Amino acid sequence: MDVSAAGQAILLAVLACAVWSTGASALGVRRNDSRLAASGERGLFAAGFFVLAATVLMVYAFFARDFSLKYVHGYSSRSTSPMYTFSALWSGMEGSLLFWTLLTAGFAVTAVAVQRRRRPDLTPVATAVLAVILAFFAGVLVFAANPFEALSPIPGDGRGLNPLLQSPFMAIHPVMLYLGMTGFAVPFAFAVASLVTGRLEAGWFTSTRRWTVLAWSFLTVGIILGGAWAYMELGWGGYWAWDPVENASLLPWLTGTAFLHSVMIQERRQMLKIWNVALILGTYCLAIFGTFLTRSGLLSSVHTFSESPVGKMFLPFLAVMLVSAFGLLGWRYEKLRSQRHLETMFSREAMFLFNNLLLVTIALTVLWGTLYPVIVEAVTGARISVGPPFFNAVVGPMGLALLALTGIGPLVAWRRASWASLRRQIFLPLVGGFATIASLAVSGVRSAGAMFGLGLTSFVAVATIAEFARGARAHRGTGLLAYPRGLVSVISGNRRRYGGYIVHLGVVLICLGLSGTAFRQSWSGTMEPGGTFAIGRYDVTYERPRVYSTDEKAVRMAVMNVSEDGRQVAQLTPQRNIHLVQDQAQSEIGLRSSLTDDLYLVLAQLDSNGRITLRAWVNPLVAWIWIGGAFMALGMAVILSGRPPEQAKSAASGGKAKESVPVPV
Amino acid sequence: MRVWPLAAIAVLGGLALGMVLTAGPNPDAVPTSDEVAGRMMSPFCPGLTLDECPSDQASRLRAEVDEMVRRGDTNAEIDRWIVDNFGEVALARPGGSLAWVAPPLMVLAGLATVLVFLKRRSGPGPGADPAPETPELSPQDESLFEADFKNFRRGSE
Structure with missing residues (x-):
C-alpha cells in the first residue's frame, strides 16, 4: 500500500468535509434550513472520522517501520521502543499538528453530538465555527506540514527519536497540553454562536462550562507535567525557565483561570457578560497563538520546531479569528451591557474583579515579555533577550497578590460583606501567617521575600482549610466520625465549590514548593574518584566511574554515594550519555527526592582518567510542586464529578429561558 | 470618582515602578x-x-x-x-526601560479601570436593579425568622 498517497488522500477528504460542513452549517443558519444544518453536522462528523483514519494510518506506518514516510524516518528507528514509537506521533511538527487536529475533531464531534439536541439554537453556528477551525488545520496539513510526505530512496532505518523526548513525561505531557488547548475550541465556538444568534441571555457558558473546566484541567496537568519533564530530563536543576514555549502554554491557562472565576459573577449577578465572552474568545485565540509561536520559528527556544511555512498560514488565521470574534463582540456590545450594579467594593464580586485584573495583567505581561524581543528586533534591528530575571521580578509580586486573594476571596460574602464577619474569619489565617514568619525568623531565615511568601502561603492554607472545617462542622452528624463524615458530605454536596477549594489547596502547595527556590544551594566542581563535597545536609562522595555501551547509547556514569550524618542514604548515578543514532550527548540526572528537599546531581563531563565535572543542587520543597499538582487534579476531578448545574438556576438567570432551556453537559 | 486624576496616578505610578525595576542590581x-x-x-x-x-x-x-x-x-x-x-x-535582563515600564503601567491602568467600574456601577443609579434579589423582610417576618432560627440552632446542638 502506498501509505503516503493514501494519507494525503485522507487529509484532502478531511479538508473537503470540513469545508462542506462550514458552508452547509452557515447556509443552514442563514436560511433557517434544518436539513442543511444537519448536513453540516454530518460533514463535521465525517471530517472527524477521516482525521481519525489519517492518525490510525500514521500510527500504523510508525509500527510498520515504514521509512518511506519522511516523518516516520525523522522521528523513529527500528530500535525505538513501542511507547516512544507511539509518542513519536506528536514529537515533530507535522505529526503534532495531525494530533492537534485529531483532538480538535474529537472535541468538536463530541460537543456537537451532545449539544445538538440540548442547544439546537446554538449548535449550527458552533458547528460552522468548529468546522472552520478543522478546515484550517486540515489545510495546514495538506499545504504546509504534510505528515505523509514521501521519502525517496527509502532508507533502511530511521533517525530515531530525540533522546530528550524519550521520557514518560514527554509521552503524556504534550497530550495533556494539547487536550487543554484544543478543548477551549468548544466554549469558543459556543460563545461565537451566542454572539451570532444573539442568544446571550440564557447562559451559553452553562452549556459549555464543563468543557471549559475539562480543557482547563488538562491544560493545568499538562503544564505541571511539562515542568516535571524539564526537571527530570533537561538537567538544569529547575522546572520553569520562562521559555517562550512554556509562556505560550501559560497564556491561555491564565485567561482560562480568569474566566472560571469571573463566570461565577455572571451566574450569580448577571454582570460582566462582555468581559466573560471576551475572556473565552481570548483564551482560545491565545491557544492558537501559542501553537503559532511554537511552530513558526519566530522565537528561538529549546522547544521551537524549525522554521516552516506553517507560521505564514497561522498568522492570517489568527488575525481573522481575532477580528471576527471581537468584531462580533463589538456588534453585540449594547445587548450584552449589564443593567446590574456592584453594591460595594467590599464583596466577593469585587474580589473576583481584582483576581481577574491580576490574572489578565499577568497574561499581558507574559505576552509582552515574550514578544518584546521580536518587537525590538522589528523596530531597531537589535537582538535582545527577555529572560527569567524580568519575569520573576515582574510576575512574582503580581503572583503573590493573586495568592493573597486566593485566601481572602472566599472569606468575603457576595453582594455586601460585613467587616465583623471578615474579622472573625480572617483572624486564624492571619495568626497562621504571622506564626510562620515568626518561626522562620527564629530559625535564622533572613530572606524577606521568602518570609513574606511563606507567610502568605500559610495564611491562604489556613483560610482554605478553615473553609473545609466550617463546612464539615455545619454538616457533621454525631458519633466518633462526625467530622470526617461531615467533610465528605459537604464536599459531595457542593462539589464545584469545594472542588475549587481543593484546587486552591493545590495552588498553596505549589507555592510552598516554589518558595523553596529562595533556599536553593548549588555546588560545581571537578573531582577524582574518592573525592567528596558537602552540600546542604548531604556529604557526596564520588566512588567510581562506570562506562558501558548498549545498542542505543554509550553510557558514562559516575557512581556517587550520598550520606547524611555519616550514614549512607542513597547511591546516585548521574550520567552523560552519547546517543549513537543521533550522535547527541544527553545528561541523565541523579535525584534523591524527599518532602524536605531534592539532591540533584548533573554530570557535565567524565574524562578518560575518570575525572568528573559535576553540578549539584539542593532544591528544597520541590516535591510539594508535584503534590500540589496532584491536589489540583483531584480538585478538578471533584468539580467534574458533580451534577450538572441545575436548570432552575440557569432559567432564573436567563429570564427568557423558555426559548432555549440550557441543559448542561 | 473622576477618571483623569486616577489615570494620571496610574501612569505616573507605573512609570516610577518601572524605573525602579529597570535599575537592576547595583553596578558597583x-x-x-x-x-x-x-x-x-x-x-x-x-x-x-x-x-x-x-x-x-x-x-x-x-x-x-x-x-x-x-x-x-x-x-x-x-x-x-x-x-x-x-x-x-x-x-x-532587558536593558531598555520600555520593557520594564509596561507591566506596572498595565497593572495600575487595570486597577484604575476596575475602580472606575466599581464606582460607576456601585450604588443605585440609572438602570439599577429593578428589584433586589432578596427582598427586605418586614419586621414581623424578621422576628418570625429569628425565632425559627433560634429553634433550629437549639435543635442542632
Whole structure:
C-alpha cells in the first residue's frame, strides 16, 4: 500500500468535509434550513472520522517501520521502543499538528453530538465555527506540514527519536497540553454562536462550562507535567525557565483561570457578560497563538520546531479569528451591557474583579515579555533577550497578590460583606501567617521575600482549610466520625465549590514548593574518584566511574554515594550519555527526592582518567510542586464529578429561558 | 470618582515602578557567580540562562564567570564583558526601560479601570436593579425568622 498517497488522500477528504460542513452549517443558519444544518453536522462528523483514519494510518506506518514516510524516518528507528514509537506521533511538527487536529475533531464531534439536541439554537453556528477551525488545520496539513510526505530512496532505518523526548513525561505531557488547548475550541465556538444568534441571555457558558473546566484541567496537568519533564530530563536543576514555549502554554491557562472565576459573577449577578465572552474568545485565540509561536520559528527556544511555512498560514488565521470574534463582540456590545450594579467594593464580586485584573495583567505581561524581543528586533534591528530575571521580578509580586486573594476571596460574602464577619474569619489565617514568619525568623531565615511568601502561603492554607472545617462542622452528624463524615458530605454536596477549594489547596502547595527556590544551594566542581563535597545536609562522595555501551547509547556514569550524618542514604548515578543514532550527548540526572528537599546531581563531563565535572543542587520543597499538582487534579476531578448545574438556576438567570432551556453537559 | 486624576496616578505610578525595576542590581557591587549565571542567556542553549544550560561549553563559561567574581569584578564590569563578547542578546535582563515600564503601567491602568467600574456601577443609579434579589423582610417576618432560627440552632446542638 502506498501509505503516503493514501494519507494525503485522507487529509484532502478531511479538508473537503470540513469545508462542506462550514458552508452547509452557515447556509443552514442563514436560511433557517434544518436539513442543511444537519448536513453540516454530518460533514463535521465525517471530517472527524477521516482525521481519525489519517492518525490510525500514521500510527500504523510508525509500527510498520515504514521509512518511506519522511516523518516516520525523522522521528523513529527500528530500535525505538513501542511507547516512544507511539509518542513519536506528536514529537515533530507535522505529526503534532495531525494530533492537534485529531483532538480538535474529537472535541468538536463530541460537543456537537451532545449539544445538538440540548442547544439546537446554538449548535449550527458552533458547528460552522468548529468546522472552520478543522478546515484550517486540515489545510495546514495538506499545504504546509504534510505528515505523509514521501521519502525517496527509502532508507533502511530511521533517525530515531530525540533522546530528550524519550521520557514518560514527554509521552503524556504534550497530550495533556494539547487536550487543554484544543478543548477551549468548544466554549469558543459556543460563545461565537451566542454572539451570532444573539442568544446571550440564557447562559451559553452553562452549556459549555464543563468543557471549559475539562480543557482547563488538562491544560493545568499538562503544564505541571511539562515542568516535571524539564526537571527530570533537561538537567538544569529547575522546572520553569520562562521559555517562550512554556509562556505560550501559560497564556491561555491564565485567561482560562480568569474566566472560571469571573463566570461565577455572571451566574450569580448577571454582570460582566462582555468581559466573560471576551475572556473565552481570548483564551482560545491565545491557544492558537501559542501553537503559532511554537511552530513558526519566530522565537528561538529549546522547544521551537524549525522554521516552516506553517507560521505564514497561522498568522492570517489568527488575525481573522481575532477580528471576527471581537468584531462580533463589538456588534453585540449594547445587548450584552449589564443593567446590574456592584453594591460595594467590599464583596466577593469585587474580589473576583481584582483576581481577574491580576490574572489578565499577568497574561499581558507574559505576552509582552515574550514578544518584546521580536518587537525590538522589528523596530531597531537589535537582538535582545527577555529572560527569567524580568519575569520573576515582574510576575512574582503580581503572583503573590493573586495568592493573597486566593485566601481572602472566599472569606468575603457576595453582594455586601460585613467587616465583623471578615474579622472573625480572617483572624486564624492571619495568626497562621504571622506564626510562620515568626518561626522562620527564629530559625535564622533572613530572606524577606521568602518570609513574606511563606507567610502568605500559610495564611491562604489556613483560610482554605478553615473553609473545609466550617463546612464539615455545619454538616457533621454525631458519633466518633462526625467530622470526617461531615467533610465528605459537604464536599459531595457542593462539589464545584469545594472542588475549587481543593484546587486552591493545590495552588498553596505549589507555592510552598516554589518558595523553596529562595533556599536553593548549588555546588560545581571537578573531582577524582574518592573525592567528596558537602552540600546542604548531604556529604557526596564520588566512588567510581562506570562506562558501558548498549545498542542505543554509550553510557558514562559516575557512581556517587550520598550520606547524611555519616550514614549512607542513597547511591546516585548521574550520567552523560552519547546517543549513537543521533550522535547527541544527553545528561541523565541523579535525584534523591524527599518532602524536605531534592539532591540533584548533573554530570557535565567524565574524562578518560575518570575525572568528573559535576553540578549539584539542593532544591528544597520541590516535591510539594508535584503534590500540589496532584491536589489540583483531584480538585478538578471533584468539580467534574458533580451534577450538572441545575436548570432552575440557569432559567432564573436567563429570564427568557423558555426559548432555549440550557441543559448542561 | 473622576477618571483623569486616577489615570494620571496610574501612569505616573507605573512609570516610577518601572524605573525602579529597570535599575537592576547595583553596578558597583560584586555579584556571586550564581547571580551572573542567572542573568546571562547561554550562548549554547537557546532560551536558557547560563545557570540552566547543561552543555559542556556552558560549564567552561561558568568557570570563566567564577574567575571574574573571584577577581572582584563588579556587576557593571561583568555586564560589559557579556555584551562585548556575546552581544546584548546575552543579557537576560532587558536593558531598555520600555520593557520594564509596561507591566506596572498595565497593572495600575487595570486597577484604575476596575475602580472606575466599581464606582460607576456601585450604588443605585440609572438602570439599577429593578428589584433586589432578596427582598427586605418586614419586621414581623424578621422576628418570625429569628425565632425559627433560634429553634433550629437549639435543635442542632
